[in-house]
Amino acid sequence: MASRLYAWARWMVRRRRWVIATWILLLAVVGGLGATLHGKTSTEFTIPGVEAQEAQDLLKAKFPPAAGGVVRIVVAAPEGRTVTEPGQQQVLDRVLRKAADVEGVVDVSRPAENGAVSGDRTIAYSDVRFEDEAPEVTEEAKEELAAAVEPLRDAGMQVELGGSAMLPQTEAGGPAELVGVVIAFVVLAVALGSIVAAGLPLLTALLGVAVGLLGTMFVSGFVEMTGTATVLALMIGLAVGIDYALFVISRHREQLADPDTSWEESIARATATAGGAVVFAGATVVIALAALAVTGIPFLTIMGLAGAGTVLIAVLVAISLLPAVLGVFGERMRPRRRKSARENRAAGSWGLAWARTVTRAPAVVLLAGVLGLLALALPARDLRLGLPSYAAQPEASTQHKSYDLLSEGFGPGFNATLVTVVDTEHIPQDRREGAVTRLRDTLVADRNVAAVSPSVPNRSGDVVVMAVVPKSSPDAEATTDLVHRMRDQAPEVAAAGGALYVTGQTAMAIDVADKLGDALPLFIGVIVLLALLLLAIAFRSVLVPLKAALGFLLSVGASLGASVWVFQQGHLNGLLDVSAVGPVTSFLPILLTGVLFGLAMDYEVFLVSRMREDYEHTKDAAGAIARGVSSSARVVVAAALIMVAVFGGFVFNDDPIVKAIGFSLAFGVFIDAFVVRMTLVPAAMALLGRRAWSMPGWLDRLLPDVDIEGARLPAAAPAASADRPATEENRRETATRV
Template identity: 45%
Template sequence: MATFLYKLGRFAFRRRRYVALMWVALLALAIGGAASAATSTSSSFSIPGTEAQKAFDLLDQRFPGSSSDGATARIVFKAPSGDKMTDPAAKAEIKKVSGELTDGSDQIKSVSDPYATNAVSKNGRTAYVTVAYKVNAMALKDADKDSLQDTATAAQKSGYTVEIGGDALQAMPETGSGEIIGVILAGIVLVVTFGSLVAAGLPLLTALIGVGIGVSSITALANVLDLGSTTSTLAMMIGLAVGIDYALFIVSRYRAELAEGREREEAAGRAVGTAGSAVVFAGLTVVIALVGLAVVNIPMLTKMGMAAAGTVAIAVLIALTLIPAMLGFVGKRIHGRKARKAADAKKADLTKAGLTKDEAPEAKPNMGTRWARFVLRRPIWVLLVGVLGLGAIAIPVSSLEMGLPDDGSQPTSTTQRRAYDLLSDGFGAGFNGPLMVVVDAKGSDDPHAAAAEVEKKINSLGVTSAVYPAAFNKAGDTATITAIPKWGPSSTQTEDVVHSIRATAPGLKSSTGAEVLVTGSTAMNIDFSQKMNDALLPYLALVVGLAFLLLMIVFRSVLVPLKAALGFLLSVVAALGAVVAVFQWGWLGSLFGVEQTGPIMSMMPIFMVGVVFGLAMDYEVFLVTRMREAYVHGERPAEAIVTGFKHGARVVTAAAVIMIAVFSGFIGASDSMIKMIGFGLAIAVFFDAFVVRMAIVPAVLALLGKRAWWLPRWLDRALPNVDVEGEGLRKFTEQAAESSDPDDKRELISV
């Protein structure tokens, strides 16, 4: 592989104008496709294999036309103290509001009458009007949203408290200025690392091109593939981070090759052949982790993973082709002016002293060298501090509660949250999370008697505050019963209510012949969380197993991949502990803009396992391949560790800081899911890069010594040799340099 990538790097360097033009053309094509595509809408949400989804599918069949993908709004009214919503003045105000809404929009399907639909609280002080739209929230015109808000504001002037719930006011997630700040911080880190604006600009430019192609392609295909609004945000988050990192490693290795005295084209080829090999395998681990999300069998999660994996693949291809092409354009400016002057002065001093480059005095050890030697002196202490520290941070995971965000998790400053609270106060805590009990009475002799028996049974459980009468379809063979739990949608008691009703289903079927299913948004969330829990171990086994095999091929070792996997588990559990502490317990919540604590998003654990594993293996590959390279070339294990840190610690540190900066930029997002993902990934990269890879890894390798690179002979013969350390490349270039055959020289520079 190293030899092939070496040739590819030299080809891209020589044909830089064609390579650059190709990528610019792809970017223009993707942007053109995105611009001409229809406006993105929310993706459908389904959970195959769950009872809640089975019930929804049954309702689509038995109640044709009743389900709608249109947006809904709940305008909640609360009368002033001493008044009631049943007063004539209140009725007149609600009639006025309903009329204004109906007359002001052609997208409204219906506006309910709270006095006809029993939408007035028992104490008479709270009522709500349900507005159903013909289109979903993303396709709803801004004028309709403004009209909805203006109508509510006008009603407030009459002395009523008026808030708007539902999804009609839902907007595309905004990341605010945090994303821009993250990119700026990444640029600053690159300037400090390289000491050159040109060298710092290359990774940023190429990463933005890759993200532009990836996100524009997702936007262009959003309606065709039914992609959600968060899909492009996730792809941007991961694509930007890995795009900068991969380019950083190629550029850094190129500068190191130049420092060895190689010509620019040769240096570009060697940089792509060596660091590029690490980029390929690091990218593969990320792609495996993201594509592996398909095993969860939730279409939304599968699409998010596939889209992000595609963006990562683009980042790898850009690092291998566009970066060497851009290196051909920048010339000597890859080094800063100060660095070029220092190099010229050093060369003049050596010439004056009659010394060759190899005879030059050894440079002062850098920070990476000093840190590696410190770890080698105290490996046990470093290992204990790292493991115990991350273990302590992971303690909050024992209190992990999972759920899906709803209006109750919104900040109290939003009208959606205030409407949620008004409904809870007026109609009970469970009103915002009603359960829909579906009675499939096709196999029953008396469907109405069967539905009545189900109602009676639910009431006898004593876990609901209200059970509404059954509503039958036209055929009279299927009914829906709405049950209001006594507790809020995200409480563990409500989860017990769902399980209690479902536990009665077998008995009801045997006595009435009707099948009973529980669905609704609350039941859907419960089933989603359970599916996430059930899929976590199989997913972990699949991803870690495939990546373990991949790393075994890369490092020709059994213990190094094992150590990498165990270190990852430690860092991801610690990161989950930090997420629980901030978003569930509220520790330092104000610092990260967390206005409302609550359960952790159900997909967070499995999502973090996938993404963090891929990113963690990036640093493992980049750091340890340099150690492996030194070891293969004859250095002792301890010396190889020092060499790896000497050449890789500074770059890995810069890459981690950049990735943390990029992910942290998404903490300022308006969407709670994006905010939580941004924080979780940022803290996970911090733990994995600086505690696991920079401390625990060298400590373990120091304790293992030569045993770290042990591989059974039969396994060594069975595994393919991909030559990541560049041994085959070194022999190839030596033979080509010694050969006088013009064909060999042409082979050296051809792909």
């Protein structure tokens, strides 16, 4: 692979203007398609085949009004007054009549007629039901409805909007995310020792992310895609795009420190070696994200493919656009000669000192590191999965305020209302009422049920709906237990000839969590096997992949433990602006496993490939560890800090799902890079010694030899014999150095 990338890079450098123009043209074309043919991103996480979704499909087919999206208008009277006073009631009636005229609305409930007034008469709500399902309710309709309720505020009442149709769109690109990019630039400037060199990774990464995001927007016109998928693509694409460019540029400038190395030769070699590691590491990220498809969950599959697409583009940018851009800068990328004694200190000296410290007592380091990571992972024993309720939305949002008002007026379980759907088509008509009544009596008697609405049949009478209000909140474990007890009544209903379903937002979140929880062990197994295979190919070793896979599992465990500690147990809520504690986002463990696997393999490949490269030349196992860490520590540390900064910026996003993803990835990368790769890996390699690089002969013959270390590259050509004409442009390039 290294030989092919070497020739490829020289071709890219010599045709650099055409390469750059091609990427700009690609950006323009994909941008045009994404801007004009994009679709609407979804705010819901649903899984075909789970019971809650089957119930929704049944309602859509046989009871359309019950399947429509709802905007719930929640009203609180001014202090010292009630919502039932004549003046307040008149304003509310006028607003509700106006709400009924909003396009797509099929029904507006009246609080006084439906028992939707709190016991102290200070809070009331009205459900505005749309013809379309919740994800299909247009933003224009919701904005029109928001404008229609303004007279209530003018009358002194507090008005907030909730309901299934009010899930906010996931957005990114705020000030917090930009701070992460600024921190990344500072890290790049320190790591590369040049402002110009620091700007190149950002420039190429932003172009690659733009192509990836605009392409994702174009695809959203043909497949249903959640807003979280686009944010994930931005998050991962930006982080790996910067890191991959950093690896290549760092290697390029390291080689240019030798005045006898021509800049064109250096670009080709950097692309062949560091670029080869980029290709291999990028492939692991792409495969890991694409492997989310094995879960069989559509929204997670699309999310993984969107992230994989942006990573693939980042790899292509690093081995095509970046060499071309480096060719434009030419000699100006050569670092200045160091003059002071401190500046002349051997490059990587602190990395060498760290490696020697870690390998001095490797068994002690390994034991302490593993025990520390297991301690961080302990909270994961209490892991509960779910989807965030409106309580997790920012405290200033109307969704969060509506949640609080409903909890205050009607109890914490009101926001967890469950919908019981009974298909009575195959129950004899004279027995339908009795079967539904017996079910309702059973539900009313449950210890965690606060209220059960009267049964409401559809026009043909073959589908009956009842609303069940729990005593516990949507995120409480008691509510999950209630859903399971309700579904335990299905055999009795089936014995009468009917079918029982439980649905609603809370039930859907529970079903999604259960499905994802069941898929997690299979996904982790696939990822671990994938790690073993890919690293065995890369390093011609059996023990190195085993060590890498175990380290990866420790990183995932520590990150999950930290996520449970923060988001489920409520620590650091004020610092991280977490509005409410609750279950960990249901797809976070699978997503974290896939993404962190790819990124962990990045650092494993870049760190161990330098050890392998040194070992191939010296056959000195102990020295190869020290020199490998010394030569790669600076760039790995910088890359990890960039990842942490980029992911950490998303921790302050208002969306609770994005916040949780950003935190878990930032923490996971930090632990994996600094504890596992920079500390435990050298210690483990020291214990393994020469055995680390051994492989059975039959397996060595079976696996392909990819040569990511560049062992078979031709000898370096000196600067004087660089294969390019000495044009006036070249002389101008030589005149200035960074």
